[in-house]
Each structure stands twice: as C-alpha cells, then as structure tokens.
Amino acid sequence: MPGTKTFTTPAGHTYSYSVETGENGEAVYDLSRVFADGVFPIGTVVVHPNWELSPATEGLLNVQFGKGSPTDRHERTDAPQLGDMELPYVVGSHLVNPADLTAETDDGAAPLLKFRKRMMGAAFAANAPAQPASPETFEKVRDLVTGLVITYQADKATPKREATYAKFLNAQRAEAVQAEINKLDAKAQALALMRAELADKLTSYKTA
Structure with a gap:
C-alpha cells in the first residue's frame, strides 16, 4: 500500500499503518499487525487534540x-479488532496525556499511557453493547x-493537522460564546422593559 510505514510499540510489537487527514x-490511522507469517489488518484508530471546549488539563x-462519528460509536466503521474471542472489537474513545510518556518508571521500563476510564469491548463493531475489556486486551491496546x-x-x-483542529474547536467556542451573548441580550432587553415600566409608575406617582 502506498505511503505505508511501520512503528514498534514498547512491548516490541510492530504495526504497519497509513494515515490520512480527516x-x-x-489523524486517521489504518493499522495492521506485522507478524513473521504476514500482515493482518487490525482496524482504524483516530487521533486528534482534546475535543473539550474548556479543558481542565x-x-x-x-x-x-473506529472512524466516523466523533460522538456516536455506533455510527463508526472499522473498529479495531484487538480483543478476545468474546469481545473482539475495541470501542469508544479515550483522552490521554502525552506527558505520561516522559514520566520515570520504577523499573526503568518505557513509560506507558494512562487511561482515565475503563477500556471497553464489544462483540460487534456497532449495535452491540459495550462491556469491560479483559486485562489482556487492555494491555494490548495500551x-x-x-x-x-x-x-x-x-x-x-501533526502541527498542521492540530492547527486545523484548533480552528474547528474555535468555531464551536465562538458559537457557544455567541449563544451566551444572545442570552444576555435577551435578559438586558427584558430588564430594560421592566425598568421602563417602573419608571412610568414612578412618574405617575410623582405627578398624581
């Protein structure tokens, strides 16, 4: 496949990949696991900056x-098959901190990313309930x-992709701020009307 490259994980596993820009x-990665006996397709993993508009970190x-909807996993396709026989597909999404990769480890081993919620698997890529993945699947995915x-x-x-994603988020932030401005404008108009009514009452009392 044109543009295919490889990387090796901390555990020594080799994956081939091609990457497209969404x-x-x-960054949309089409992944395959490389073995001595051949290359086996795994699925798609998408990576991009944090989607939160006001991130705490x-x-x-x-x-x-899987690729597709950023909000509904059932509308995604090509979820990676990294699980076991019962839950072969890994589903969902996770926020990870690249700073984990610079942390020192007690045994001197290569640092691994930390996951802040449970790894989930499913019997099918979509339209199947998500269930906690096995510890073996978690380690493989991590x-x-x-x-x-x-x-x-x-x-x-990556810098160009992240700049594009930042513009996408800023457009959402602008919409959110505009919505707040609209609410304040509506409140200001209501307060102005209430003030005008009270001013009329005050005038009528003073001139009575």
Missing part, C-alpha cells in the same frame, strides 16, 4: 476507536496506543 484535521489527545501517540507526535504533519 475533515477537521484528525491542557495538551490531552483524544484516541477514538501498548498499541502508546506507540501510536509517539508516532503521532513525531509526524511532521
């Missing part, structure tokens, strides 16, 4: 399993995502 600057990245985030950060195209 509509809003997302700066610098987080969003990792989404290893992959750690290697992928390192690859994302090293990509020379």
